[in-house]
Amino acid sequence: MYASLHLLKSLGITIRRFVDTYVDDLRWFFKGGFGARYTPDTLPIRQSPTTSRGIFTVQYPAERLPLPERFRGFPFLIEEDGRLRCTACGTCARVCPPQCIWIVRASDPETGKPLREPAEFHIDISICMQCGFCAEFCPFDALKMGHEIEIAAYDREKDLLLDLERLRKPISYHAQIHPTEYAAEQERKQAKAARAKKG
């Protein structure tokens, strides 16, 4: 007595899901012709918990899901007005759980005194665990987590041990991927400037 009522009910659920995909395809076809379902504009509709119907998968890499602002990729250093915000204080290197950040602090060539900038800055992103502590605890907002995810490479040492040149990103990139955070940053800055003017 295996094939009976409840089994058929279960199969009914499966078939409904199967049919849903084609119904949804047809719906989009009447709206916009062949392939109308698979355009970037429909992505939010297909991926929303309220409106998603039928097949749920995304045609990666032809389609890509947008990354939320807080997404943690790999760290980068922010360059503002031609110089890095980083002061080589070493907080990120100390807080890094797998210890993949290496910093050489610059020193004045004449006096030998340490300067507030890095001479070398290395992040081994083959070791980086993307925890985001470096960005979270940076006292100068100099280091943020980027949104790159496709970093496959052939050579670990050459391609994945990033140096200062490859870590340096303009502030416009930061503003683009972290709009809310950037706006808050600017607001704080202006408030500070206003206070300084008053005082």
Added chain:
Amino acid sequence: MTTEVAPEPADLLTRLQERFPGAVEPAPEPYEGLIVARDRLVEVATFLRDEMGYGYLSNVVGVDYPEEVNGLPPRFEVVYHLFQPTGGPLTLHVHADRENPVVPSLVSVFPAAEFQEREAWDLLGIRFEGHPDLRRILLWEGFDGHPLRKDWHEVYYEEEKKPFSSRWPEGHPVMAESRAPLGRNLRYPPGWSPEDWRPTADAWGYRPHDEVAEQRNPAMPVDRVVLNMGPHHPSTHGVLRLLATLEGERIQKLEPILGFLHRCHEKIGERNTWLGNIPYTDRLDYVCSMTNNWPYVLAVEKLMGVEVPERAEYIRVIMGEFTRFLNHAVSVGFMCNDLGIYFTVMLYALEEREFILDLFEMTAGSRMMCNYMRFGGVAHDMTDEAVGLARELAFERLPRFVDKVDAYLTENELFRARTVGVGVLPPDQAVAYGCSGPLLRGSGVPYDIRRADPYSIYDEFDFDVITAPDGDAYSRYLVRLGEMRESLRILQQALNRLPDGPVMAGKKKATLKVPAGESYGRIEAPKGELGFYVVSDGGPNPYRYHIRAPSFINLGVMGELCRGHLIADVVIILASVDITLGEVDR
């Protein structure tokens, strides 16, 4: 578990001292609980179990103190955490000689100690006298030494504690492989050669199985077959190896062989800073990282005495319950996969999981390795968008999913034919083996830490502890289904009452010192009791960091569950226990 009234701690101590004069004394500051004389341990444990209601041995952990500290001599220490049906732990400390550490085994009193004592032997070299089968459990025989001893150093050893001084201010990068290149990154015990070594299974793996073969049924002579399932079998949910002795198609004896994913998480944890351990905990049970952060921050917060703001507690509960939902959904899906309902239910579950992961990504910044909780709160606040998505899921979408799974499976004849009466675990055995989570509640034991020993703000929510009486794979499925509904109930209450306010107590600090002491933080994780035992010596790094992993301890009963069943049932029993190998092997 008996339902005796819990005696007062002071009363307990006097009763123990009356009964065992000179054998029990309170542990000195800053330690908790009692120190028990080594030679009376088994008697004391039996007394506690039978007469004081401490029927549940949750955690056994070894600690190495190579130097005199807090007025106690150099020693190895074994710490036991015992529980009554409600309330917090009773901590027992047993001291062993530093040179020749021997402690009596508690396996005869609490079978739950079997795997954990083997682990303590493996990682710390503490011998347990009377243990039926004291072998290495996570490491192999070609491993040199006992890694959690304080004087043991790994091949890649750099410094005792992080942060390493080579990183700043003169940090010139060096690849770890160049310091210990291939071929020189291994160390064998003295006199041990990999060439002479016979594969482990021959030497010790099959030995207990030969003993079983001796007791073969003479009335029905069937050839004994030793069958290896895994470590690359798709149903083992990772790299787990099951060594089964079969008579015909029936299991006579089955033994899980662990350690293929071992990375000595606890040694890494002792090197790390307190803060640096949080992202590492994500990697334990990689299906539910949110609930892995939680007991660790709970244990450290206990030591630090931090108060968590109300909003942060609510967010923790929301994240924790979403994680439970996600884990149970995927677990039911995998169970169907193992039954041969290939990827239908699984993909339905993964679709819902996708939305929950979106919520995690939006809030914490990562889908699976959330790294979200901090000492004294959570890393980021939930945005309005995230709260909106959470409401949509908790009130609309996920209840529909649970109903669909219920309609799909609960009365499904094929599903029932494979799960009803399979892998029956009687309640007394479940408690004795230290099982927790849906495995324990599936045997009819209503033990849920959220209710029995409430942490965070769980005492403010209205929910039921789901149990099912039969103790078979189907009961465990029913418990998971019920718990998904209860999770949604908690989520709905939490989202309706979510208060405003800060999500962090004080300012986030990169380096923090934790007052000396010991603490055991535990929560009801989706898979069972997840506990973190931490010892602090007052410094910036944990002195000892131990994880009581529910998957690991639940696996201890696997052999009992499978005995007498068909080989095809092993797959479904394992799926109903619900393990994650990242947590089993640590």
